[in-house]
Amino acid sequence: KRSYNITLLPGDGIGPEIISISKDVLQLAASLEGIxxxxxxxxxxxxxxxxxxxxxxxxxLAAAKQSDAVLLGAIGGYKWDKLEKKLKPExxxxxxxxxxxxxxxxxxxxxxxxxxxxxTLKREVAEGVDLMVVRELTAGIYxxxxxxxxxxxxxxxxxxxxxxYSVSQIDRIxxxxxxxxRKRRGKLCSVDKANVLEASMLWRKRVTDMAADYPDVELxxxxxDNAAMQLIRDPKQFDTILTNNIFGDILSDEASMISGSxxxxxxxxxxxxxxGLFEPIxxxxxxxxxxxxxxxxxxxxxxxxxxxxxxxxxxxxERIEAAxxxxxxxxxxxxxxxxxxxxxxxxxxxGEQVMKSV
Amino acid sequence: KRSYNITLLPGDGIGPEIISISKDVLQLAASLEGIxxxxxxxxxxxxxxxxxxxxxxxxxLAAAKQSDAVLLGAIGGYKWDKLEKKLKPExxxxxxxxxxxxxxxxxxxxxxxxxxxxxTLKREVAEGVDLMVVRELTAGIYxxxxxxxxxxxxxxxxxxxxxxYSVSQIDRIxxxxxxxxRKRRGKLCSVDKANVLEASMLWRKRVTDMAADYPDVELxxxxxDNAAMQLIRDPKQFDTILTNNIFGDILSDEASMISGSxxxxxxxxxxxxxxGLFEPIxxxxxxxxxxxxxxxxxxxxxxxxxxxxxxxxxxxxERIEAAxxxxxxxxxxxxxxxxxxxxxxxxxxxGEQVMKSV
Ligand SMILES: CC(C)[C@H](C(=O)O)[C@@H](O)C(=O)O
Ligand SMILES: CC(C)[C@H](C(=O)O)[C@@H](O)C(=O)O
Numbered sequence: 117k118r119s120y121n122i123t124l125l126p127g128d129g130i131g132p133e134i135i136s137i138s139k140d141v142l143q144l145a146a147s148l149e150g151i152x153x154x155x156x157x158x159x160x161x162x163x164x165x166x167x168x169x170x171x172x173x174x175x176x177l178a179a180a181k182q183s184d185a186v187l188l189g190a191i192g193g194y195k196w197d198k199l200e201k202k203l204k205p206e207x208x209x210x211x212x213x214x215x216x217x218x219x220x221x222x223x224x225x226x227x228x229x230x231x232x233x234x235x236t237l238k239r240e241v242a243e244g245v246d247l248m249v250v251r252e253l254t255a256g257i258y259x260x261x262x263x264x265x266x267x268x269x270x271x272x273x274x275x276x277x278x279x280x281y282s283v284s285q286i287d288r289i290x291x292x293x294x295x296x297x298r299k300r301r302g303k304l305c306s307v308d309k310a311n312v313l314e315a316s317m318l319w320r321k322r323v324t325d326m327a328a329d330y331p332d333v334e335l336x337x338x339x340x341d342n343a344a345m346q347l348i349r350d351p352k353q354f355d356t357i358l359t360n361n362i363f364g365d366i367l368s369d370e371a372s373m374i375s376g377s378x379x380x381x382x383x384x385x386x387x388x389x390x391x392g393l394f395e396p397i398x399x400x401x402x403x404x405x406x407x408x409x410x411x412x413x414x415x416x417x418x419x420x421x422x423x424x425x426x427x428x429x430x431x432x433x434e435r436i437e438a439a440x441x442x443x444x445x446x447x448x449x450x451x452x453x454x455x456x457x458x459x460x461x462x463x464x465x466x467g468e469q470v471m472k473s474v
Numbered sequence: 475k476r477s478y479n480i481t482l483l484p485g486d487g488i489g490p491e492i493i494s495i496s497k498d499v500l501q502l503a504a505s506l507e508g509i510x511x512x513x514x515x516x517x518x519x520x521x522x523x524x525x526x527x528x529x530x531x532x533x534x535l536a537a538a539k540q541s542d543a544v545l546l547g548a549i550g551g552y553k554w555d556k557l558e559k560k561l562k563p564e565x566x567x568x569x570x571x572x573x574x575x576x577x578x579x580x581x582x583x584x585x586x587x588x589x590x591x592x593x594t595l596k597r598e599v600a601e602g603v604d605l606m607v608v609r610e611l612t613a614g615i616y617x618x619x620x621x622x623x624x625x626x627x628x629x630x631x632x633x634x635x636x637x638x639y640s641v642s643q644i645d646r647i648x649x650x651x652x653x654x655x656r657k658r659r660g661k662l663c664s665v666d667k668a669n670v671l672e673a674s675m676l677w678r679k680r681v682t683d684m685a686a687d688y689p690d691v692e693l694x695x696x697x698x699d700n701a702a703m704q705l706i707r708d709p710k711q712f713d714t715i716l717t718n719n720i721f722g723d724i725l726s727d728e729a730s731m732i733s734g735s736x737x738x739x740x741x742x743x744x745x746x747x748x749x750g751l752f753e754p755i756x757x758x759x760x761x762x763x764x765x766x767x768x769x770x771x772x773x774x775x776x777x778x779x780x781x782x783x784x785x786x787x788x789x790x791x792e793r794i795e796a797a798x799x800x801x802x803x804x805x806x807x808x809x810x811x812x813x814x815x816x817x818x819x820x821x822x823x824x825g826e827q828v829m830k831s832v
Contacts, residue, residue, distance in 0.1 A: 192669070201672070201675070204669065206669040206670060210670070236595055236596055236599040236706055236707060236708075237594055237595060237596070237706075238594055238595065238596055241594040257615075257637060257671065258670055260634070263671075263672055264672050265672055265676065268640050270640070270642075272640040272641050272642055273640065273641050273676065274638055274639065274640045274641075274673075274676070275638070275639055275671075275672040275673040275674070275675055275676030275677065276618070276636055276637060276638035276639075276672060276673055277636070277637045277638075277671045277672055277673050278634055278635070278636055278637075279615060279634060279635045279636075279637060280632055280633070280634035280635075281632065281633055281634075282626050282628070282630040282631065282632045283630050283631050283632075284628075284630055309720070309723075311550070311562065311564040312564060312568070312616055313615065313621075313633075313635045314559070314621055314622050314623055314633040314634060314635055315633040315634055315635050316633070317559070317633055318623065318631065318632070318633030319633065340723070340724055341723045341724050341726075341727040342727065344702065344724045344725070344727050344728040344731075345727045345728060345730070345731040345736070346731075347728075348594055348595075348706060348728065348731045348732060349594060349731050350594075362667070363724075365667075365698070365699045366698055366699050366702045366721075366724060367702070368699075369699040369700065369702050369703045370702040370703060370705075370706065370728070372703070373702075373703040373704075373706045373707050374706060378703070
């Protein structure tokens with residue numbers, strides 16, 4: 117019997133609700149495939165700060181590292197916005213990503229036929245969009261040193277950060293992107309700002325060089341400003357997008373909104389070895405926390421990515437994905453994706469309905 | 475008689491065509507208002523490199539500095555893409571912005587009723603969008619030092635850039651944004667990544683402090699990833715957006731695409747004193763250069779911004795803006811904004827039609 121340990125990190129805001137029901141779905145799909153899973157729940161983010169005074173307690177990171185995969189809800193909230201940087205919920209998330217060395221963040225954005233009315237794009241522009249953003253997650257300006265506050269030569273206060281990439285940091289994420297494109301439609305678009313930034317020039321050079329290893333993948337390059345435009349003009353032109361940490365943060369959120377249903381989109385963060393981190397793209401939505409209104413599908417689909425990319429259990433993953441589609445086909449909708457003629461349900465009921473289809 | 479000196483910088487690609495016809499429109503509107511203008515044309519970008527070996531010859535910068543305002547076409551093209559950084563057309567543009575100290579880049583994005591079919595957004599989402607991006611233009615990661623290539627502690631090659639803002643750099647652009655918002659609908663949204671970057675934390679603090687001077691302006695803050703989403707979800711929520719150089723590059727291009735007509739959008743770059751720089755948002759479009767296909771309206775509207783913001787000649791500016799609207803009402807369209815039932819014209823003919831309405 118295959119058996120795994122999974123760390124659950126509910127986090128803040130709607131995190132606990134979406135994790136709780138997603139765990140039930142995961143558990144059902146796994147057991148139907150004869151997989152045994154042990155769970156441990158640990159604190160992270162603002163709730164960890166409230167409990168332990170830091171946004172990523174040592175025990176949480178240790179538990180995550182020792183498990184086979186990590187499922188995260190969401191972190192952050194107004195309550196913790198004024199904390200100094202090292203205590204912020206966001207810092208806990210960044211420490212977790214760095215601690216697990218999950219440098220490759222895969223963020224799919226698809227327009228589901230069932231939800232075509234949710235996108236603000238015209239139907240003919242949105243229909244059939246199916247792209248994957250491969251975002252570098254543990255380097256670049258998010259982590260670059262030096263950073264901080266200081267004084268410039270005029271005696272004025274400054275705030276500064278460093279955007280920096282090394283060849284090995286570029287190569288390892290580029291390889292994931294080429295492999296991802298190869299398994300998809302064979303098209304890779306690398307996004308940078310190589311007309312201005314040296315960090316991007318090195319990025320473009322390494323990605324271009326690596327293309328020789330992937331003659332079956334069609335590589336193109338695009339500047340970030342143009343990419344932000346092209347995603348709206350004609351999102352169907354994209355298959356796989358490779359980009360750095362900050363540009364990936366921006367582009368993947370933009371892409372998710374194009375899909376019209378940020379409450380639907382999962383993500384996987386994986387490293388060379390060790391456990392992957394799986395989480396919905398959306399945030400902690402403090403305004404609706406605890407009200408049973410959140411859409412759990414992004415987390416449920418993140419659990420499916422956990423099974424596929426984290427544990428290699430594609431059959432159980434497919435069960436969940438198929439169940440989500442069937443639940444949508446049966447007309448169940450949370451508020452964020454509701455449209456007339458469908459059945460409005462809460463977070464928990466949505467999960468229960470998915471379980472009926474697993 | 476009011477009299478001004480204007481430097482024309484046609485640049486590369488479609489630059490010469492759009493500048494040539496825009497000058498004619500500018501000249502006509504000015505003379506009808508009793509304004510005398512002297513023009514001097516100077517090289518910049520790739521064509522300056524071809525001519526003089528550098529993308530911004532000293533004479534060009536000197537001429538620009540001595541004039542009352544500068545009208546730029548566009549720079550760049552495949553031909554010069556492989557040049558080393560300091561010879562690239564883009565570098566010439568950045569040197570020009572820095573040399574003129576035009577730190578405030580105003581980029582309006584409006585959805586014109588005549589062109590509502592051009593946007594890829596649903597009509598009800600796009601209708602009535604009227605926003606202004608105020609982008610910091612001469613600091614941040616575009617200019618921050620140190621930058622370049624080097625070797626890290628593991629002996630690996632790296633590429634790096636510095637995102638840095640000082641209080642005075644933040645304050646001066648924030649003031650322009652508050653003043654701009656005050657003249658518009660009184661809403662200012664400052665976009666940053668203060669949950670991760672120190673440079674953004676200082677930015678947010680200074681902008682927040684300055685709000686005390688503008689009790690009539692409603693200030694909000696948004697993270698860049700969320701802003702990239704919100705621009706698609708509901709662009710009408712925005713009035714004036716304030717942001718840094720790189721985020722402004724991305725957001726203003728995204729906003730312009732939302733308007734459905736990047737070939738229509740002008741921009742103004744202004745400093746504390748000295749001549750402003752006026753240019754269309756779009757690029758040099760080398761693929762259609764010299765074919766009389768380009769849309770000159772963004773440059774013509776940039777000439778109107780030049781009159782208004784650069785010379786304080788609002789009457790002549792209004793003449794041009796009204797003439798552009800009338801020309802659209804009369805059904806004239808270049809290829810990029812063409813839809814059935816209208817009259818397809820080239821670059822030159824479009825300008826001629828505008829002149830008929832000036
Ligand atoms: C919460 C924040 C630090 C994070 C990021 O910027 O990476 C989030 O926006 C994301 O994309 O996962
Ligand atoms: C050409 C390039 C250097 C420039 C920029 O990034 O500022 C352009 O994209 C713009 O927005 O004017």
